[in-house]
Amino acid sequence: DTGVSQDPRHKITKRGQNVTFRCDPISEHNRLYWYRQTLGQGPEFLTYFQNEAQLEKSRLLSDRFSAERPKGSFSTLEIQRTEQGDSAMYLCASSFTRTALDPYGYTFGSGTRLTVV
């Protein structure tokens, strides 16, 4: 297992276009998370899945954003009608935590860097 994979690594799109990112978690992990990281800031939580159920959504996740995890494996994050403010790194993470604060069960991917021009 090579860890959490994200595709693409970089995406440049014109304002108003739709984009979709994919995240493949570690295979035995049942939890999957999306974060957004703008330049010079730490990652901010967007949403979280346990298996295929989306259990939590941040207020940062506007109506233009949708995330799915249809079979409890890979996940997609779609942004519709992109705006320049959507330019950021989108990080995916997965976990199979035995306890709520297990520090070793949480793995991040390398992210997808989105630039909206």
Next chain:
Amino acid sequence: AQKITQTQPGMFVQEKEAVTLDCTYDTSDQSYGLFWYKQPSSGEMIFLIYQGSYDEQNATEGRYSLNFQKARKSANLVISASQLGDSAMYFCAMRERNYGQNFVFGPGTRLSVLP
């Protein structure tokens, strides 16, 4: 209100010297975990060290140690014997037992190690 504060946007350290990166946090939860992550220019978040709120000893992992002062709500990262490869962004983060599975991150500190 900011839950994680990192007051040093950038730090410089000479190779082989020790450096301390500051982190203060805010929570009303009794059970929480504090984490430090390293993010090199390639983008991945690399887990460095963890401190649980009930841990009495300060955490250590190789060259990394965490100076945990619970009453002051601080969790500073100490890197000993800095190496050129330590140049990166460093994020302090917290997870609270009562507030779900996600991390709250600080704004980060950019560490530059000078030869």
